[in-house]
Amino acid sequence: MLDKAQTQADPAIGPSDALAYMPGFGNDFETESLPGALPQGQNSPQKCNYGLYAEQLSGSPFTAPRGTNERSWLYRIRPSVRHTGRFTKIAYPHWKTAPCLDDHSLALGQLRWNPLPAPQESLNFIGGIRTMTTAGDAMTQAGMAAHAYVFNADMVDDYFFNADGELLIVPEMGAIRVFTELGIMDVAPSEICLVPRGMMFKVSRLGEEKPWRGYICENYGAKFTLPDRGPIGANCLANPRDFRTPVAAFEDKETPCRVHVKWCGGFHVTEIGHSPLDVVAWHGNYSPFKYDLKTFSPVGAILFDHPDPSIFTVLTAPSGEEGTANVDFVIFPPRWLVAEHTFRPPWYHRNIMSEFMGLIYGRYDAKEEGFVPGGMSLHNMMLAHGPDHAGFEKASETELKPVKLDSTMAFMFETRFPQQLTRFAAETESLQDDYTDCWNGLERKFDGTPGIK
Secondary structure (H helix, E strand, O other): OEEEEEOOOEOOOEOOOOOOEEEOOOOEEEEEOOOOOOOOOOOOOOOOHHHOEEEEEEOOOOOOOOOOOOEEEEEEOOOHHHHOOOOEEEOOOOOOOOOOOOOOOOOOOOEEEOOOOOOOOOOOOOOOEEEEEEEEEHHHOEEEEEEEEEEOOOOOOEEEEEOOOEEEEEEEEOOEEEEEOOEEEEEOOOEEEEEOOOOOEEEEEOOOOOOEEEEEEEEOOOOOEOOOOHHHOOOOEOOHHHEEEEOOOOOOOOOOEEEEEEEOOEEEEEEEOOOOOOEEEEEEOOOOEEEEHHHOEOOOOOOOOOOOHHHHEEEEEEOOOOOOEEEEEEEEOOEEEOOOOOOOOOOOEOOOOEEEEEEEEOOOOOOOOOOOOOOEEEEOOOOOEOOOHHHHHHHHHOOOOOEEEOOOEEEEEEEOOOOEEOHHHHHOOOEOOOHHHHHOOOOOOOOOOOOOO
C-alpha cells in the first residue's frame, strides 16, 4: 500500500499546531514537505531537487526477506555524516543497559513502586529516564529494558538517537511532542509512540506546567509488530488502520546543537552547527508511528472463565521461537465483564514470562489499593502473583451481572527473559516495602466439607 501526504508544517520554522498523519501499520509510505522534493521512479538520482542529499536508513539487513525487510529513503539538507563530529563520552547514570547486574541488597520478591517524584532540577526527556529493569543482552540484540521517565524541560538544541534498540514511549502524565527525522508526533496519555532504532529525535512538552511522566520499553530484539490473531481472525485487537505515521517535516536551524548517542550501553555526544532533523521528503517502511490505545478492540469471555491475558496484546517483538516473545506490549483497557460462574479478575498464577506493569489511569481490577497511576510493579518469572485480598473477596462475593470496567488503562511489558532490578529501582524511596502484605488476608478456607463454599 502506498500513501502520499504533504506536511502541514512550515518547513522554515518546523511544526504547526495541525499535524498530519498517514494511516496504516508497516506500510510503504511516501511524503514530502516541499513539492517535487521526492524523486519519482528511482531512489538516488544524480542530483536531487532543492540541492538535497539522498540517503538510506536501514532497519534490517539488506538481504532480509521481503516481509521483514525495512528501509526508508531520506532526502535531506545535509547527509547524516555531517550530523556527527568528534564524539565525547558522557554519562547518564540512571539509564542502564542489559546485561546489567547492579550491586544492591534487595532480595528476590514481588515488587511495586509509587510514581516517581517530580524533579527539583531542570531535566529534559533523556536526562529524566530512570531504568527499573533490564533483561537479556543488548549486544546480542535480545531482551529489553523497562524505564520510567519524569522531566520538566524541553530538548531545544539537544537531539538523540539510540543504536541499542527501538523506544516504545507510553505517556502517563502530560502530552509530549516527539520530533523525529521523518516527522512530528503529538502523543498524549492513553496514546503510545514508537521511535525506531537509530532514528534521531527530540522531545518537548505540550500543555500546562506539570511533571511530564511515563514509561518506556527499550526493545533490543526484533522490532515490534502486530501479533497474529489466530482463531480471532481478521478483526479486533489493534487494527492496522488505527496506527499513524507522521508526514515529512523538517527543522531548518543553523545554530549550535548537540547530538547524544546511546551505543552498546554507553553514551556519547557530538557538537554540530545545525539541526539534524532536516529530512524534507522520504519514502519507505522504516518509520515512527503513534497509536491511540482507546482504539484497541478487546475480545474476551462471553460465557465463563477468564481467558489468557495474551488476548490483550497490542504489539509483539518475536524471539525466533514460535509463541515465545522477546517482549509483548499488553494493555488492560475498559471492557465489559459478563462471564457467568466465574472469578472475573485475573487468576492467581506463576509464569515463565516476566511481567513489568504500569498504570496510565484509573484502577487495575486485580488490585483494590496501592497500585496508582504512574506506579509500577514487577512479577518476575515463576514468582506467584494475582489479586490482593480485598480484590479476591470482592470478586468472590459480587453479584455476577454484566459490569462495565470503565475509566482504566493498565499495561504490561512481558518478556521471556528474567528482568534484573537496577540499583535505582532497588533503592528509590518510591519502592513499596509492604507490597506483599496485600496477600496476607488470603487465609485457609478449606474445611473438608463437600460443596462450594
